[in-house]
Amino acid sequence: MLGILRFTLILTVAAIPVALPAVLSVTMAVGAMSLAKKQAIVSRLVSIEELAGVDVLCSDKTGTLTQNRMTVSDPVPFGGHTVQELMLYAALASKEENKDPIETPIFEYIQKTGQTKELTRYQQTKFTPFDPVSKRTEAIVKSGDKTFLVTKGASQVILGLCGEQINQEEILGKVEDFAEKGFRTLGIAVKQPEAESFDFIGLLPLFDPPREDSKSTIKEAMALGLDVKMVTGDNIAIAKQIANVLGIGDNIFDARDLRGASNKELIILGKIISTAVFKKLSPDVSERDTEEFAKGVVKDIEKEFENIELPKGYVKRHESEIISVIEEADGFAQVFPEDKYLIVDRLQKAGHIVGMTGDGVNDSPALKKADAGIAVSGATDAARAAADLVLMAPGLSVIVDAIKGARVTFERMKSYSLYRIAETIRVILFMTASIVIFNFYPVTAIMIIILALLNDLPILAIAYDNTKVDAEPVRWNMAEVMSISTMLGILGVIASFGIFYIAEEYMHLSAPVVQSFIFLKLAVAGHLTIFITRTEDRFWRKPHPAPILLWAAILTKILATLFVVYGWFVAPIGWQNALIVWVYALAWAVVNDFVKVWAYKLLRKDKIIA
Structure with missing residues (x-):
């Protein structure tokens, strides 16, 4: 015993x-x-293991890949308005105390051009800040006994508030031109008390230059076996331009494709119908002319689809197809916070360990869902609480x-x-x-x-x-x-x-x-x-x-x-x-x-x- x-x-x-x-x-x-x-502050010790295994890193464009230091390019007024009016209304639709990176360069421009005194004649009585859903700011402004509304935001959204008297095709063409050069374009509009709709004042192009170390850091990340995907709320043209500059790639997808609101099949159908109609009306036309005509129609359809959200019932895509799209993509444009959650979820179902960056309250679910949720520098308290890693300095190199x-x-x-x-x-x-x-x-x-x-x-x-x-x-x-x-x-x-x-x-x-x-x-x-x-x-x-x-x-x-x-x-x-x-x-x-x-x-x- x-x-x-x-x-x-x-x-x-x-x-x-x-x-x-x-x-x-x-x-x-x-x-x-x-x-x-x-x-980089770790909120949970065990998250170090998950961070070590991250093979897909979804990174916000603004502030992480770019400097988050906007500069105003040449404003483009419409409808007989002047540049001075455009910048004045842009400032009235902003709040200087917020130190917003998009609004700060507007006030810097006002100060530089000597419009500060004119700005003091107006009083903001109510201000509604930007949110990812409405994609615009709005302010009630008073000048003497006169009160009016002023708004700024995504050009397509602002155009939707304006009357039919404006030439939308011309304005959207200008927006597209700016986007291809990497400029984010804000639309500015004003609504007088007696008016039924907003009056479109003009476009304000802003450029957020890439961080100096972003390209080399992305190259280093890829050498470490990381698949870096850019996530941005900007449109596809801007996203592609920045992605190309940084060496990420130009395979950028519209986030609507991931939500089952894809327009690709409808665009293909539009091309087929336009080709058939053109041949019917002009039997002797050459194949080249037919192709050029169809391309023009498709371009118009794509522009139109940028302004509308298709019902989910239009196109039903199998989850495996959506996963395949996400895996192959170099980045995603026109992304809402809920899209980030979807991207993380689908990548995890494909067996990936996913890192996702975020800074806002609405990013919290995606940060919580990610294997390595990363709250970037300047993130809200809610985002920090949901994240596994909190960054104290901006840029991808920290990650x-x-x-x-x-x-x-x-x-x-x-x-x-x-x-x-x-x-x-x-x-x-x-x-x-x-x-x-x-x-x-x-x-x-x-x-x-x-x-x-x-x-x-x-x-x-x-x-x-x-x-x-x-x-x-x-x-x-x-x-x-x-x-x-x-x-x-x-x-x-x-x-x-x-x-x-x-x-x-x-x-x-x-x-x-x-x-x-x-x-x-x-x-x-x-x-x-x-x-x-x-x-x-x-x-x-x-x-x-x-x-x-x-x-x-x-x-x-x-x-x-x-x-x-x-x-x-x-x-x-x-x-x-x-x-x-x-x-x-x-x-x-x-x-x-x-x-x-x-x-x-x-x-x-x-x-x-x-």
């Missing part, structure tokens, strides 16, 4: 990885501190640096997990087999406790280890973890029985001295395993271990050696026998490392790992 209790006690102490939660928590905490130094840091942290966690599982397998199998088969207790209970302290406490230094940034997104691959750790564990069992055989059968040592042999071998080989698992390559190649990890391992090995040489709590074995154990353990470490490299090659050949 006492033997069974003794056996149970030793196995229990050996089997429980007491340091596992502490090591993983410390590693993630150190990783979070490292990210904080790079201006890419955070992903690289997360991958480093993940590699540290993986190397420790491989080590811990391998050591647990080695100790449990060796001790069980020794007791059951040979009726020999290889180590005492006190030895097990000393081993746990010597092996686990210094391993906390793994949180500071040097490791390379993986060139691809990383995630837990249990087939890899269990294969490598089991192989190393079994090799450890064989090596342990080897030293057992040498000590007892060849050297004919007493049982307590044999136990001291095995104790030192387990102690020395234990930390050698962490140097094997920390890299897939030969353990002596770069990146080399961090000094803190290396010295922690060396000092604990020296301490274990002193225990057995001088007989502290164990039977003494002397320096010569200690040297034999050291040489034996080091030789097996080299063998283990060669087998590990071979095992990784085999796993790649069988496509178990990428």
Whole structure:
């Protein structure tokens, strides 16, 4: 009975990885501190694992890819209005105190052109700020005893508020011209008390230049295996122009295509009908002229569709088709906050780990849904609360640096997990087999406790280890973890029985001295395993271990050696026998490392790992 209790006690102490939660928590905490130094605050430690595995990054255009510093180009008045009137009404439809990046350049223009005094003659009695649904601002303005409405916003939306007396085709053509150059265009309109509709004043083109580091950062992100997709509320023409400049690609989709409100089939139908009608009316016309006519009709149809939202029943697209569109897209235009949620959801259903940026209250559901929700610099409190990562500085480079840091942290966690599982397998199998088969207790209970302290406490230094940034997104691959750790564990069992055989059968040592042999071998080989698992390559190649990890391992090995040489709590074995154990353990470490490299090659050949 006492033997069974003794056996149970030793196995229990050996089997429980007491340091596992502490090591993983410390590693993630150190990783979070490292990210904080790079201006990225982690709200949940476990989100570091998810960030390391992100393979699709959906990034807002404004403020992340661009500078979010608008500049006013040449205003274009219509209907006999002047540039001065246009800019005055644009300022009246804005609120300077809000420091809005779109409105700030308007007031800078007013100040630069000397219209500030004229602006003071008007009083804003009510202001309705911009929201993603209405896509415009509105203000009630009073001047003397006269009160009127002024609005600014998306050109198509503003045109929809105006009467039929304006030439919409001319205005939309101008908007299209600006968009192809990357300009966002605001429409400005005024409604007098006696009027039935708004009077269109003109167009205000604004340009938000790309950040200087965006193109190089996107290139770096792609080299890290990230699929960067641009998300913007601007129209397709602007999105394509910016995406091309940044090197993202020009495969930009209208977000309406994702909501089941696609117009593509209707455009194709319009092309077919226009071709047939043109041929019927002009039988002798050439194919080239017919094609040119059809192209003109399609262009008009596309412009018209930009101003309307099709009912969802028009086109029913299978979810797999929508997923395919999202995966192939380089970006999305005319995006509403709810579209961000849809994009994340569909990508996750396709097996992707998704990072999504956002800054507004309405972005919160998408940030919560994403595997790595990223609240950009200047985000609202609601967005920050929903996000896993809060950025303290603008730009895509902060996100890419955070992903690289997360991958480093993940590699540290993986190397420790491989080590811990391998050591647990080695100790449990060796001790069980020794007791059951040979009726020999290889180590005492006190030895097990000393081993746990010597092996686990210094391993906390793994949180500071040097490791390379993986060139691809990383995630837990249990087939890899269990294969490598089991192989190393079994090799450890064989090596342990080897030293057992040498000590007892060849050297004919007493049982307590044999136990001291095995104790030192387990102690020395234990930390050698962490140097094997920390890299897939030969353990002596770069990146080399961090000094803190290396010295922690060396000092604990020296301490274990002193225990057995001088007989502290164990039977003494002397320096010569200690040297034999050291040489034996080091030789097996080299063998283990060669087998590990071979095992990784085999796993790649069988496509178990990428």
